[in-house]
Amino acid sequence: MSTAGDERKETSGDSGIDRGRRLRCIVKLGGAAVTCKGEVEKINDEALREVSSHLREALMGYRSETEVLSMDWSRRSGAAEMDQIEEFDGYSIPNMENFIIVHGAGSFGHFQASKSGVHKGHLHLPIVKAGFVATRISVTSLCLAIVRALAREGMPAIGMPPFASGWETTDRNVASAHLLPITRALESGLIPVLHGDAVLDNIRGCTILSGDVIIRHLAENLMPDYVVFLTDVLGVYDRPPADPHAVLLREIEVGDDGRWHVLRPLDQGVEISVAAHDTTGGMETKISEAAAIARLGIPVFITKAGSPHALRALKGEPVDHLADDWLGTVIRPSSCG
Amino acid sequence: MSTAGDERKETSGDSGIDRGRRLRCIVKLGGAAVTCKGEVEKINDEALREVSSHLREALMGYRSETEVLSMDWSRRSGAAEMDQIEEFDGYSIPNMENFIIVHGAGSFGHFQASKSGVHKGHLHLPIVKAGFVATRISVTSLCLAIVRALAREGMPAIGMPPFASGWETTDRNVASAHLLPITRALESGLIPVLHGDAVLDNIRGCTILSGDVIIRHLAENLMPDYVVFLTDVLGVYDRPPADPHAVLLREIEVGDDGRWHVLRPLDQGVEISVAAHDTTGGMETKISEAAAIARLGIPVFITKAGSPHALRALKGEPVDHLADDWLGTVIRPSSCG
Numbered sequence: 260m261s262t263a264g265d266e267r268k269e270t271s272g273d274s275g276i277d278r279g280r281r282l283r284c285i286v287k288l289g290g291a292a293v294t295c296k297g298e299v300e301k302i303n304d305e306a307l308r309e310v311s312s313h314l315r316e317a318l319m320g321y322r323s324e325t326e327v328l329s330m331d332w333s334r335r336s337g338a339a340e341m342d343q344i345e346e347f348d349g350y351s352i353p354n355m356e357n358f359i360i361v362h363g364a365g366s367f368g369h370f371q372a373s374k375s376g377v378h379k380g381h382l383h384l385p386i387v388k389a390g391f392v393a394t395r396i397s398v399t400s401l402c403l404a405i406v407r408a409l410a411r412e413g414m415p416a417i418g419m420p421p422f423a424s425g426w427e428t429t430d431r432n433v434a435s436a437h438l439l440p441i442t443r444a445l446e447s448g449l450i451p452v453l454h455g456d457a458v459l460d461n462i463r464g465c466t467i468l469s470g471d472v473i474i475r476h477l478a479e480n481l482m483p484d485y486v487v488f489l490t491d492v493l494g495v496y497d498r499p500p501a502d503p504h505a506v507l508l509r510e511i512e513v514g515d516d517g518r519w520h521v522l523r524p525l526d527q528g529v530e531i532s533v534a535a536h537d538t539t540g541g542m543e544t545k546i547s548e549a550a551a552i553a554r555l556g557i558p559v560f561i562t563k564a565g566s567p568h569a570l571r572a573l574k575g576e577p578v579d580h581l582a583d584d585w586l587g588t589v590i591r592p593s594s595c596g
Numbered sequence: 597m598s599t600a601g602d603e604r605k606e607t608s609g610d611s612g613i614d615r616g617r618r619l620r621c622i623v624k625l626g627g628a629a630v631t632c633k634g635e636v637e638k639i640n641d642e643a644l645r646e647v648s649s650h651l652r653e654a655l656m657g658y659r660s661e662t663e664v665l666s667m668d669w670s671r672r673s674g675a676a677e678m679d680q681i682e683e684f685d686g687y688s689i690p691n692m693e694n695f696i697i698v699h700g701a702g703s704f705g706h707f708q709a710s711k712s713g714v715h716k717g718h719l720h721l722p723i724v725k726a727g728f729v730a731t732r733i734s735v736t737s738l739c740l741a742i743v744r745a746l747a748r749e750g751m752p753a754i755g756m757p758p759f760a761s762g763w764e765t766t767d768r769n770v771a772s773a774h775l776l777p778i779t780r781a782l783e784s785g786l787i788p789v790l791h792g793d794a795v796l797d798n799i800r801g802c803t804i805l806s807g808d809v810i811i812r813h814l815a816e817n818l819m820p821d822y823v824v825f826l827t828d829v830l831g832v833y834d835r836p837p838a839d840p841h842a843v844l845l846r847e848i849e850v851g852d853d854g855r856w857h858v859l860r861p862l863d864q865g866v867e868i869s870v871a872a873h874d875t876t877g878g879m880e881t882k883i884s885e886a887a888a889i890a891r892l893g894i895p896v897f898i899t900k901a902g903s904p905h906a907l908r909a910l911k912g913e914p915v916d917h918l919a920d921d922w923l924g925t926v927i928r929p930s931s932c933g
Contacts, residue, residue: 299671300671300672330725331733333730333737344726347722348723350723352725374681375681385665385687385689386685388752391752391786392753392754395754396669397670400670403740406733406736415729420755420757424761424777425762425774425776437776437777439774447796447801448720459781459784465784
């Protein structure tokens with residue numbers, strides 16, 4: 260794998276726009292990893308700080324001794340950070356990789372969407388229209404909070420809600436997505452932040468577009484070197500992780516036909532176990548989306564947000580070498596590694 | 597003027613998407629009208645409630661006795677509103693006109709933008725990049741607050757930040773804007789809410805795109821029946837409104853060549869007086885933008901947010917007849933009225 264090549268840089272003079280650099284990775288911040296379970300609309304600030312610290316080290320070229328200046332200058336951020344503004348004179352932001360963040364909804368949006376049935380469509384019904392508006396308010400609130408948390412940790416994050424960018428579906432499949440604003444933001448050294456959102460659907464009127472589906476579409480079109488899913492558990496297990504007999508699946512291989520099988524550990528009768536535990540469609544959907552990405556030749560790493568394994572995944576370590584002490588799930592194309 | 601014709605409706609079955617209805621109006625909520633002067637990042641909640649009430653009556657077909665149900669179901673909105681959700685069953689949203697809201701920044705974004713010089717470009721400089729991120733955080737916070745305020749008053753408002761929708765400039769002039777998400781939102785019976793924003797500029801790297809410039813671009817492309825600017829004063833004066841000798845300009849006519857002159861009151865030596873008071877470029881720019889819209893054949897009304905004159909302007913009354921007791925400024929094409 261190449262290390263996102265600086266030799267391809269073409270900075271167009273004073274505009275600061277840097278065309279032609281490849282996309283290093285797409286990072287999914289799982290809703291469960293950055294919000295508080297069981298509490299409606301509550302951010303997990305500590306987890307977000309950990310994630311920011313890892314992103315900074317892995318993708319922004321910050322060393323531990325580099326001073327971090329906040330890019331959130333809101334009144335509510337407090338006067339101390341306001342004073343830091345002067346310090347930007349003479350400050351330099353390290354050479355960062357191109358990456359995109361997509362976050363889930365966690366305890367935001369879920370209540371509003373399920374209460375009104377936004378995922379089922381029928382936008383002309385008053386309850387659905389109200390739920391559509393309420394869902395978007397909730398998920399864009401979370402997006403703003405995440406952008407602010409990243410900015411406070413020195414990251415030039417920019418919220419790009421899919422609805423506003425013209426993402427639409429046809430019977431729940433992505434029908435159109437205006438990707439130019441995303442690539443332009445990347446070229447300008449910004450970090451696009453997208454999220455699961457309520458969107459218009461050509462057949463149903465409306466639906467919920469999940470973060471996982473967004474990532475697949477971005478991966479297909481922008482071809483990152485790798486994709487990292489940061490969740491609240493270490494990876495994909497053969498049964499619910501709370502089960503004391505649950506086994507972490509370390510390596511899953513995806514063939515050209517999209518079929519996947521577990522490489523490590525070898526003796527797990529996994530396909531059946533996963534299906535059995537997958538009553539909600541959640542894990543099956545996650546593996547399917549990840550497998551669809553791997554099939555494009557892009558390895559996918561699933562691991563626990565804030566853990567040392569997350570830092571190593573964000574650096575792309577498991578692309579070249581899958582160390583025994585790295586805990587997580589790699590979903591890779593059969594032709595890779 | 598036609599009253600936004602229901603006869604042109606083509607509802608495409610169950611999707612609730614309503615194609616082919618014309619755009620009734622574009623409403624500018626001036627930053628000064630909806631935020632508190634002199635206080636950084638503070639919303640004027642009372643003003644926003646008044647504006648919502650006027651929009652509802654003028655454009656959403658709500659009569660005063662119609663019950664209003666909140667579409668903001670956030671935790672912070674309180675449990676009382678949560679209980680209202682059940683009431684949406686059997687509720688009907690009156691037949692609304694198509695309209696778009698664009699708001700200014702007021703006490704949001706200004707500090708961040710001016711401190712870093714975002715309007716001057718040079719996005720590659722750390723202070724500008726940080727200011728760009730900080731400005732966007734501030735203006736998107738305001739947008740979210742306005743969308744929530746409108747939703748609480750029963751309006752299906754949807755935030756569509758220009759940066760996320762791909763608005764870009766070339767040397768400060770609008771170079772591209774992805775309008776499809778806006779027209780799709782309108783077709784679905786939603787109210788797009790845009791705002792002045794920090795955007796990428798092909799020459800400078802970045803700049804500030806003002807709400808007034810956004811409105812001109814939308815007007816040129818979507819041809820509303822009329823445009824209403826809601827501000828914190830009654831309209832355009834011949835000198836600063838605080839001056840006891842200031843005279844409200846009631847009617848300004850714009851020729852095909854874009855030149856404008858005051859029709860009422862007749863004896864004002866206005867062009868010179870306006871220029872003299874216009875040291876910041878603010879009022880001159882506002883009249884120029886309004887004149888550019890009027891030149892397209894679209895009348896522009898400037899009046900005070902929350903006043904009875906605002907309600908009449910939102911209803912389009914001054915299009916047909918300019919009553920003596922209506923206080924505000926009409927900027928109209930010479931061929932109209």
